[in-house]
Amino acid sequence: MNKLLVLSLLATLGACSSKQGEVVADGAENYERYCAGCHNPGPGHGATMLLAEKGRPVPALIGRKDLDYDYLHSVVRQGLIEMPPFRATELSDPQIKEVYEYIKTAEPPKQEPALPKS
Numbered sequence: 001m002n003k004l005l006v007l008s009l010l011a012t013l014g015a016c017s018s019k020q021g022e023v024v025a026d027g028a029e030n031y032e033r034y035c036a037g038c039h040n041p042g043p044g045h046g047a048t049m050l051l052a053e054k055g056r057p058v059p060a061l062i063g064r065k066d067l068d069y070d071y072l073h074s075v076v077r078q079g080l081i082e083m084p085p086f087r088a089t090e091l092s093d094p095q096i097k098e099v100y101e102y103i104k105t106a107e108p109p110k111q112e113p114a115l116p117k118s
C-alpha cells in the first residue's frame with residue numbers, strides 16, 4: 001500500500017482515539033512540516049548537502065541510527081550554526097520526541113547523492 005496513505009490513515013486513527021502508541025504519524029507530520037525542507041535526501045536540501053560535506057555517512061536525517069535523543073533535542077532547541085532553533089510553542093518536547101522516534105524508525109529513503117559529482 002502507498003506509504004503516504006498508510007501515514008494519513010494512521011493520522012486519522014490517531015485523531016479519533018487517545019490511545020498511546022499512535023505517535024508515529026504525528027512525528028511524521030511534524031518532520032514533514034518542520035524538518036523535511038532542509039533535511040530530506042538529495043540535492044536542494046541545504047542541511048543534507050552541508051552534512052554530506054561534513055562526511056556524515058547518512059546525510060539525511062531519516063535513516064540515521066547514530067543520533068541520540070539528547071543531541072537532537074538540543075540541536076532543535078538551540079539551533080546549530082545555520083539551523084534555526086525551534087521554540088517550545090512551535091515544537092513541544094513530546095513533539096520533538098515523536099519526530100526523533102519517526103527519524104529512528106522510518107524506512108530510510110533511497111539516498112541520492114546530496115553533492116553533485118565533480
Ligand code: HEC
Nearest residue numbers: 034035038046047050056072075076080081082083084099
Ligand atoms: C532551515 C533549514 C533547517 C531546518 C528547517 C531544520 N534543520 Fe536541522 N540542520 C540544518 C543545518 C544547515 C544543519 C547543519 C548545521 C551545521 O553543522 O552546520 C542541521 C543539523 C541538524 C542536526 C545535526 C546533525 C549532525 O549530524 O550533527 C540535527 C540532529 C538536526 N539538524 C535536526 C533537525 C530537526 C529534528 C529538524 C526539524 C524539527 C530540523 N533539523 C530542521 C538546517 C535545518
